[in-house]
Amino acid sequence: MSAPPQHDLDALGHALSAMPDAMVVVDRAGVIRLANAHAGDLFGYAVSELVGSPIEMLVPERVRPFHPELRTGHVPHGYQPLNHENQVTGQHRDGRLLPLEITLSHVETTAGSMRVAAARDVTEKREVEAALREAERRYRQLSEQDPLTGLSNRRRFTEELRVGLEERAGGALVLLDVDGLKQVNDTLGHHAGDLLLSGVGDALAGSVGPDDLAARIGGDEFALLLATSDAGELERCVASVEASIASLPAEPTPTASIGYLLLADLTSAERTLAGALIRADDALYRAKRAGGARSCRG
Incomplete structure (x- = not known):
C-alpha cells in the first residue's frame, strides 16, 4: 500500500487562507503550525501570535490542564484519518467563551502528521435555535392554554x-x-x-x-x-x-x-x-x- 501524499506546509497555508472558516493546523505536540486570518479574527489574536503557540490557548482556562489528554484521545492508536464534527467551547483573547462548531481532520505534511481544525462561531446559530424553541413552546402553550x-x-x-x-x-x-x-x-x-x-x-x-x-x-x-x-x-x-x-x-x-x-x-x-x-x-x-x-x- 502506498504512503499517503505529503503536503508542503507553505502550500497548505496558502490553501487555508482561502477557506471561509477559522482554520488552524496543529502538530502532534499540540503546537499551532498554521492559522488563517479568520482564526485570528475569531479568537482575537494576530496570526503571528497563534503560530508557534499551544492549541490550549484557544480553549477555556478550566479545560486547559487536561486538554492534551482530550486532544490525543480523539485519535486512538496514534494518528489515523478522522473527520469529526463537534460542538465545543473556545475562549477569546478577552476571556469570552465562544460556542464553536469544529471539524477535525488529519493531514500528512512534509513536517509530519498534523491535525486540521476548522472552527465556526455558532453563537448566532444557537440564538436562532433558542428563539425557535421558545417560539415552538409559546405556540404549544397558546394552542393548549x-x-x-x-x-x-x-x-x-x-x-x-x-x-x-x-x-x-x-x-x-x-x-x-x-x-x-x-x-x-x-x-x-x-x-x-x-x-x-x-x-x-x-x-x-x-x-x-x-x-x-x-x-x-x-x-x-x-x-x-x-x-x-x-x-x-x-x-x-x-x-x-x-x-x-x-x-x-x-x-x-x-x-x-x-x-x-x-x-x-x-x-x-x-x-x-x-x-x-x-x-x-x-x-x-x-x-x-x-x-x-x-x-x-x-
Missing part, C-alpha cells in the same frame, strides 16, 4: 381526559359552571365578567395539585381532571373549590354549579370521552336545576 385564565383549554382537557380513560383506572372528573355570569356581564359589563372568570381560574388553579389539570372549556364552563380515586378527597377538593370561589372579591358573592364523579364509577359503556362528559354534565345540571350554588355527584 386559555388566554383569559391561563388554565388549559378544551383541547388540552379533552385530550388528557381521553388518555386518562384509556390508560388509567382511577382519577376524578369535575365540571363547573359559574352562576350568574350573564347577569354580571349585563349589569357591570364584560370587563367585570372577565375579572370574575379570571378569579375563578385562579381559585381552581390553587385548589389542585401538580398531578391534576384545571381547564376552562367554555364561556363560563370549567373542568378539573384529578388524580385522586378517593371519594373523600374528591369531595374535599370540591368543597375547597366552592369556598375559594365564594371568597372572591366580587358582588354578588360568586357561586358555581358543580358536577363531579370518580372515573372508577363509570360503567364500561360510559368509559369513553362522551360517556364521561355526559355523566358529569348530568350531575352539573342537577345542581343547576336545584338553584345553583351547590355540587352533585354523578
Whole structure:
C-alpha cells in the first residue's frame, strides 16, 4: 500500500487562507503550525501570535490542564484519518467563551502528521435555535392554554381526559359552571365578567395539585381532571373549590354549579370521552336545576 501524499506546509497555508472558516493546523505536540486570518479574527489574536503557540490557548482556562489528554484521545492508536464534527467551547483573547462548531481532520505534511481544525462561531446559530424553541413552546402553550385564565383549554382537557380513560383506572372528573355570569356581564359589563372568570381560574388553579389539570372549556364552563380515586378527597377538593370561589372579591358573592364523579364509577359503556362528559354534565345540571350554588355527584 502506498504512503499517503505529503503536503508542503507553505502550500497548505496558502490553501487555508482561502477557506471561509477559522482554520488552524496543529502538530502532534499540540503546537499551532498554521492559522488563517479568520482564526485570528475569531479568537482575537494576530496570526503571528497563534503560530508557534499551544492549541490550549484557544480553549477555556478550566479545560486547559487536561486538554492534551482530550486532544490525543480523539485519535486512538496514534494518528489515523478522522473527520469529526463537534460542538465545543473556545475562549477569546478577552476571556469570552465562544460556542464553536469544529471539524477535525488529519493531514500528512512534509513536517509530519498534523491535525486540521476548522472552527465556526455558532453563537448566532444557537440564538436562532433558542428563539425557535421558545417560539415552538409559546405556540404549544397558546394552542393548549386559555388566554383569559391561563388554565388549559378544551383541547388540552379533552385530550388528557381521553388518555386518562384509556390508560388509567382511577382519577376524578369535575365540571363547573359559574352562576350568574350573564347577569354580571349585563349589569357591570364584560370587563367585570372577565375579572370574575379570571378569579375563578385562579381559585381552581390553587385548589389542585401538580398531578391534576384545571381547564376552562367554555364561556363560563370549567373542568378539573384529578388524580385522586378517593371519594373523600374528591369531595374535599370540591368543597375547597366552592369556598375559594365564594371568597372572591366580587358582588354578588360568586357561586358555581358543580358536577363531579370518580372515573372508577363509570360503567364500561360510559368509559369513553362522551360517556364521561355526559355523566358529569348530568350531575352539573342537577345542581343547576336545584338553584345553583351547590355540587352533585354523578
